[in-house]
Amino acid sequence: MLFHGEVAGIRDVVTFQARTAEDLRKAFEDSVDDYLDFCRNENVEPQKPFSGTLSLRTSPELHQRIAAAAARRSASINQWIVETLERQATADLDHGTTSVR
Known part of the structure; x- marks a missing residue:
């Protein structure tokens, strides 16, 4: 044991x-x-756990579309992105997707 x-x-x-x-x-x-x-x-940096903070760059047009989609759900942009990424990550992991887009 x-x-x-x-x-x-x-x-x-x-x-x-x-x-x-x-x-x-x-x-x-x-x-x-x-x-x-x-x-x-x-002489290497120890890895640290993920902080939970992401920096995201996108086009102004996509930013506007994300804001509109979030508003349609009465959610903040951050909340909408987190929920969308959670759904996609779960779907990718559940279906064994290995490619990076």
């Missing part, structure tokens, strides 16, 4: 394991410390 975990939200793979739940936190902390030491030794 073994508890196993992985740091989520980064592309690098940082795993940890322990035989007891009590030891799992220490194993996690040790793995993160090892990862940070590795990054320092290799």
Whole structure:
């Protein structure tokens, strides 16, 4: 019997394991410390979890269309974009889409 975990939200793979739940936190902390030491030794920036903030550039025409679509749903532009991206990301992941558009 073994508890196993992985740091989520980064592309690098940082795993940890322990035989007891009590030891799992220490194993996690040790793995993160090892990862940070590795990054320092290799002179690379450690990856950080996604912030949830995106910067988006588009044409003024598309910006206007997005604003109109959001207004039609009584939503903010941000809310409309988040909902639209969520639907599309879910559809792409559910259908195994691998191409980047």
